[in-house]
Amino acid sequence: MVAKHSLVLQTDFGLDDGAVSAMYGVAKTINQDLDIYDLTHNIPQYDIWTASYRLYQTVKYWPAGTVFVSVVDPGVGSNRKSIAVKTKTGQYIITPDNGTITHIAQYVGIESVKEIDEATDRLPGSEKSNTFHGRDVYVYNGAKLATDNTHFDNYQNELDVDAVRKLNIFPPVNREDEVSGTIDVLDIRYGSVWTNIPFSFFEKDDIKYGDIFDVVISHRGTPVFEKNIKFVKTFADVALGEPLIYINSLVNIGIALNQKSFADTFDLGIGNDWKVDLRKVKGE
Amino acid sequence: MVAKHSLVLQTDFGLDDGAVSAMYGVAKTINQDLDIYDLTHNIPQYDIWTASYRLYQTVKYWPAGTVFVSVVDPGVGSNRKSIAVKTKTGQYIITPDNGTITHIAQYVGIESVKEIDEATDRLPGSEKSNTFHGRDVYVYNGAKLATDNTHFDNYQNELDVDAVRKLNIFPPVNREDEVSGTIDVLDIRYGSVWTNIPFSFFEKDDIKYGDIFDVVISHRGTPVFEKNIKFVKTFADVALGEPLIYINSLVNIGIALNQKSFADTFDLGIGNDWKVDLRKVKGE
Amino acid sequence: MVAKHSLVLQTDFGLDDGAVSAMYGVAKTINQDLDIYDLTHNIPQYDIWTASYRLYQTVKYWPAGTVFVSVVDPGVGSNRKSIAVKTKTGQYIITPDNGTITHIAQYVGIESVKEIDEATDRLPGSEKSNTFHGRDVYVYNGAKLATDNTHFDNYQNELDVDAVRKLNIFPPVNREDEVSGTIDVLDIRYGSVWTNIPFSFFEKDDIKYGDIFDVVISHRGTPVFEKNIKFVKTFADVALGEPLIYINSLVNIGIALNQKSFADTFDLGIGNDWKVDLRKVKGE
Numbered sequence: 001m002v003a004k005h006s007l008v009l010q011t012d013f014g015l016d017d018g019a020v021s022a023m024y025g026v027a028k029t030i031n032q033d034l035d036i037y038d039l040t041h042n043i044p045q046y047d048i049w050t051a052s053y054r055l056y057q058t059v060k061y062w063p064a065g066t067v068f069v070s071v072v073d074p075g076v077g078s079n080r081k082s083i084a085v086k087t088k089t090g091q092y093i094i095t096p097d098n099g100t101i102t103h104i105a106q107y108v109g110i111e112s113v114k115e116i117d118e119a120t121d122r123l124p125g126s127e128k129s130n131t132f133h134g135r136d137v138y139v140y141n142g143a144k145l146a147t148d149n150t151h152f153d154n155y156q157n158e159l160d161v162d163a164v165r166k167l168n169i170f171p172p173v174n175r176e177d178e179v180s181g182t183i184d185v186l187d188i189r190y191g192s193v194w195t196n197i198p199f200s201f202f203e204k205d206d207i208k209y210g211d212i213f214d215v216v217i218s219h220r221g222t223p224v225f226e227k228n229i230k231f232v233k234t235f236a237d238v239a240l241g242e243p244l245i246y247i248n249s250l251v252n253i254g255i256a257l258n259q260k261s262f263a264d265t266f267d268l269g270i271g272n273d274w275k276v277d278l279r280k281v282k283g284e
Numbered sequence: 285m286v287a288k289h290s291l292v293l294q295t296d297f298g299l300d301d302g303a304v305s306a307m308y309g310v311a312k313t314i315n316q317d318l319d320i321y322d323l324t325h326n327i328p329q330y331d332i333w334t335a336s337y338r339l340y341q342t343v344k345y346w347p348a349g350t351v352f353v354s355v356v357d358p359g360v361g362s363n364r365k366s367i368a369v370k371t372k373t374g375q376y377i378i379t380p381d382n383g384t385i386t387h388i389a390q391y392v393g394i395e396s397v398k399e400i401d402e403a404t405d406r407l408p409g410s411e412k413s414n415t416f417h418g419r420d421v422y423v424y425n426g427a428k429l430a431t432d433n434t435h436f437d438n439y440q441n442e443l444d445v446d447a448v449r450k451l452n453i454f455p456p457v458n459r460e461d462e463v464s465g466t467i468d469v470l471d472i473r474y475g476s477v478w479t480n481i482p483f484s485f486f487e488k489d490d491i492k493y494g495d496i497f498d499v500v501i502s503h504r505g506t507p508v509f510e511k512n513i514k515f516v517k518t519f520a521d522v523a524l525g526e527p528l529i530y531i532n533s534l535v536n537i538g539i540a541l542n543q544k545s546f547a548d549t550f551d552l553g554i555g556n557d558w559k560v561d562l563r564k565v566k567g568e
Numbered sequence: 569m570v571a572k573h574s575l576v577l578q579t580d581f582g583l584d585d586g587a588v589s590a591m592y593g594v595a596k597t598i599n600q601d602l603d604i605y606d607l608t609h610n611i612p613q614y615d616i617w618t619a620s621y622r623l624y625q626t627v628k629y630w631p632a633g634t635v636f637v638s639v640v641d642p643g644v645g646s647n648r649k650s651i652a653v654k655t656k657t658g659q660y661i662i663t664p665d666n667g668t669i670t671h672i673a674q675y676v677g678i679e680s681v682k683e684i685d686e687a688t689d690r691l692p693g694s695e696k697s698n699t700f701h702g703r704d705v706y707v708y709n710g711a712k713l714a715t716d717n718t719h720f721d722n723y724q725n726e727l728d729v730d731a732v733r734k735l736n737i738f739p740p741v742n743r744e745d746e747v748s749g750t751i752d753v754l755d756i757r758y759g760s761v762w763t764n765i766p767f768s769f770f771e772k773d774d775i776k777y778g779d780i781f782d783v784v785i786s787h788r789g790t791p792v793f794e795k796n797i798k799f800v801k802t803f804a805d806v807a808l809g810e811p812l813i814y815i816n817s818l819v820n821i822g823i824a825l826n827q828k829s830f831a832d833t834f835d836l837g838i839g840n841d842w843k844v845d846l847r848k849v850k851g852e
Contacts, residue, residue, distance in 0.1 A: 018625035025629030057302035061309030077802025234361025341586035345593030518645025533700035
């Protein structure tokens with residue numbers, strides 16, 4: 001008796017047409033009993049960085065054995081590889097080898113990587129279609145792997161874990177009374193900024209709620225925001241519209257306005273071009 | 285053998301990032317066999333009123349034993365309580381105690397309320413995170429309750445049903461040849477206006493399809509719309525773009541344009557500031 | 569022992585309110601074990617053509633026995649019929665008889681059509697509601713049919729397959745060195761244009777990757793776009809922002825820009841008013 005695992009899909013396809021449903025149908029045709037869920041289908045088009053971050057934000061909360069299929073694939077049909085990745089925490093990710101596993105590799109760890117042969121490991125009869133590997137290759141393999149995790153052993157071509165494509169991540173820096181990092185991503189709906197600065201930096205420096213920081217945000221070296229902001233436990237600890245520094249849900253440092261979009265208000269973006277410096281100015 | 289029940293999630297998180305999927309993962313980690321569904325994740329940010337209304341619109345259509353988790357939670361991490369509510373129709377709702385159960389209390393009825401202890405009834409290892417109770421507290425408890433409804437008995441602190449926080453609802457008024465109420469919510473996609481005037485007012489007054497009403501809509505006491513509109517069975521009973529009064533799907537009175545947005549066309553909003561008066565002018 | 573089948577929902581309701589969740593609840597009340605999925609709920613309001621196309625794009629990828637419920641229903645509550653359709657590939661579709669099965673009839677084939685009696689085959693207690701047949705009639709019947717496909721035999725009124733309402737489809741034309749068709753739909757998220765010209769026209773004419781076509785797109789007879797474009801295997805075969813002709817995922821001819829919206833850039837729409845002519849100018 002083989003244990004069944006969830007299949008979780010992420011794409012940049014949106015939910016306005018039939019693309020995602022066709023993927024569900026292929027999975028259900030392989031295994032009618034499969035449980036299928038969405039991570040998100042609203043990754044900005046072609047935005048591999050954000051796809052990578054959303055896997056980091058979610059994969060570890062799912063049971064070992066869960067199979068993720070992530071398809072942000074501007075190179076579909078070209079010679080970029082297709083891979084199946086097993087994480088150190090026991091989940092699987094099937095995706096083009098284009099940087100999508102960057103954050104998982106960095107923060108979770110990869111145990112093993114197999115290459116998927118797009119010519120043979122694909123939906124039978126789909127050979128004339130070259131632009132929808134989400135349906136024809138990725139979910140097809142994802143459904144098999146979710147049905148039975150030992151399907152991973154069927155992929156003969158094991159790749160070097162370190163050879164998998166990764167995007168650049170600039171490590172956060174912990175100096176005396178100052179920490180620095182980048183804006184990794186936004187908490188989109190609320191406009192909060194999520195940095196890559198771990199809360200452990202604050203713990204090491206014995207920083208407490210109520211401490212105040214001089215926050216400088218720079219874009220390509222040019223400061224675009226500077227303000228003194230208090231480190232608090234939660235949004236409601238400051239007045240409506242006021243800024244706060246807080247521990248986000250991945251236990252990294254976030255910066256926000258209470259019930260207002262920090263990113264929109266100050267026109268902030270994400271990625272390595274966006275640097276955040278926090279310098280402690282006083283305790284309370 | 286314990287019966288399994290569906291877990292249904294509602295938030296204002298949107299579906300553009302990984303927040304909802306992390307909630308699903310936590311639920312699946314508690315019970316791999318759980319069936320999880322979405323009510324909506326597009327409640328306008330911080331809009332407790334609309335969250336409350338959407339529960340009223342849906343809860344009664346689900347089987348007894350279904351567990352709803354509703355997270356519109358501007359006070360996350362503050363001293364607002366977390367509660368588990370059992371409705372008189374046998375469904376459960378887990379939510380911050382911030383007014384989210386207003387319409388359920390009014391129109392469905394609450395049988396019993398328990399307090400959830402955020403310090404102990406939470407995802408193990410999540411203690412450093414203070415801003416994502418949707419994942420760390422609410423869905424964690426929701427998954428346990430959906431797995432086994434008797435988990436409700438484990439919450440030791442029973443609260444007074446009447447002490448639960450409720451928003452103000454202004455009751456509709458039935459006078460001779462005139463009924464009044466407020467705009468509770470929009471049928472968003474089509475722009476129809478849903479009032480809190482029950483169709484039973486019409487039944488009592490022996491109003492028939494074809495009867496015409498003088499409709500006045502006021503905002504904070506100032507009339508912003510007035511027109512004679514016919515009460516009909518359905519949209520297609522009037523020409524394209526023409527107004528109609530109809531019985532909506534919750535058997536309350538709705539006002540709409542056929543295949544055009546009534547709310548957008550006349551710039552109408554929702555809530556207690558928006559009053560609707562219907563005065564019968566003639567029958568046919 | 570009756571085999572369980574998936575229930576798949578499509579509407580133009582959006583996911584911002586409780587309408588779709590109320591439909592799920594009705595289905596779950598009929599059968600707690602039912603697997604329910606979404607095709608899309610973002611069909612443009614009242615757009616029967618697009619609803620029809622999305623069924624064509626997805627139905628065949630799901631297992632035989634799957635039940636689709638499609639509700640784009642501007643005539644709800646009027647005298648338009650409600651029907652249950654069995655396709656030649658063994659899936660079922662429950663929908664208003666308003667043209668929604670046009671593409672399925674044309675490209676997949678209908679085996680049998682039954683009429684649903686809206687007065688008797690509906691959610692008990694829903695009789696006062698006339699504007700939400702998605703909940704009160706369609707998903708109610710869909711859940712019964714997904715629970716047990718033999719429920720199809722219970723509908724006594726069999727309709728003539730050819731009498732079912734269909735929208736006009738203009739067939740594509742294959743002339744010497746020139747093929748013509750219409751713009752059926754957009755690959756919405758990316759802005760690619762999907763024509764109704766089958767790739768088989770290219771195969772018959774021995775067209776190869778690298779061949780160049782003079783592409784003319786006309787709106788109601790007036791040319792609005794003309795350019796020489798190369799037929800290639802996939803997007804990445806041309807530079808960023810450059811046009812391409814390709815085989816789309818339904819093995820029809822698509823036209824796109826690489827990582828840019830072709831439809832937005834040239835302000836193109838869909839439907840029979842939009843004609844596409846491709847004339848081969850040279851091979852390579």
